[in-house]
Amino acid sequence: MRLIFAKKLGFCSGVKRAISLAQSIPKRNNKKGTVTNPVHTLGPLIHNPQEVERLEKRGVKAISRLNQIKTGTLIVPSHGLPRSILKKIEKKRLKLIDATCPFVKRAQLLAKSLHNRGYHVVIVGQKSHPEVISLLSFANGDASVVETPVDVDKLKTTKKIGVISQTTQSVEKFEKIVERLKTKVKKLKIHNTICKETSQRQKEAKGLAEKSDLMIVIGGKNSANTARLYEICKKVTRAHHMESPAELRLYSFNKKGVVGITSGTSTPDWIIRSVVKGLHKTQPG
Ligand code: SF4
Structure with missing residues (x-):
């Protein structure tokens, strides 16, 4: 391996x-x-x-x-x-x-400023995520959360819209939703608030998955950015999302394969090290 x-x-x-x-x-x-x-x-x-x-x-x-x-x-x-x-x-x-996080703060301030300037705020994100709940409050509740491009068609308002994103969303999804919004709204203000660290990791994960027989994405099961990385990887190759080395025993590993390792932004180094150590132990001889 x-x-x-x-x-x-x-x-x-x-x-x-x-x-x-x-x-x-x-x-x-x-x-x-x-x-x-x-x-x-x-x-x-x-x-x-x-x-x-x-x-x-x-x-x-x-x-x-x-x-x-x-x-x-x-x-x-x-x-x-x-x-x-x-x-x-x-x-x-x-x-x-x-x-x-300063990136989240920026998205909060944009939600507030768009609302104050009369825009209906559209947040691309996961409705139940604490960051999205916080962004909604900064837009004074006058905002809609859109999880998929299909949700755009359900928007009641076509007045001027300001679109922002949960900082850990997939860039691809944000772009698709923006394209759909462009067909529906005359005045659209676009602020891509996906943080740099998230978009860089997504790009890198895709590249790594293309070179790997299996991807291991290490991170909390409640971590939105880890979930995005896992979604990206499994579109390209086989992938497992693991929170800790204890999950290694759930799978079998090919001795000769290439295994790509990536992690979410809230995964500590000590967990990554222990998963890697555990992976080596799955390869006797
Ligand atoms: S992923 Fe990290 S840098 Fe990006 S918004 Fe979240 S906490 Fe901030």
Whole structure:
């Protein structure tokens, strides 16, 4: 088996920033050993369960509702939060650390500015994704989420539209949706807000898949950008999406094949290393 690797593996700049912000908060304990400055994130800081678990052991805990905490530090996750929640946080006596990725922030500000200028905002993305929920709130709810080109035909408004994207969408899908919008709307403002790191990885994954008998895409099952990479790879060759090395035993591996390795932007290096180590072990002799 020959392994070939994507040039860009592991954390992207936005995830690195979020993790370093979370880790920079010193833990303070009282005499009984209780942490006196608990650190929380509303929802997971990043979409990788194993890394979130590692952070939890270091005192950074994910909560699902704001009323679960009264004091301490709250970190805004890399994919952002809705405006209504941000306002509620301001009213509480919490120290806020904003780890929203700058690329997500840019998309939020564009949603706000398009709405303020009278555009109906169309977000290309996954309706249930926290980033999309946050983008909707920045457009004051006057926005539509479009998941496929077919959804464009269901749009009620044909007034001027401003289109943006969830930062981790597929470039190909965004372009197809924009083409469809062009046939429906007279005034269309296009902002491709897919982040550079996502589009580079998608391009690279396709190239790597073309040279591989099998692609292994490593990353959280809840990670949107990892799911996109997997979709891209499986259109070209056989592909497996794995969150951890434990999943290696579900498959058999050809001794002579070429295996391409890529990862989502929230996959830590330590998981990539352990999957690669596990792959070598599947090749006795
Ligand atoms: S994938 Fe892109 S938008 Fe998401 S955290 Fe990384 S750099 Fe930011």
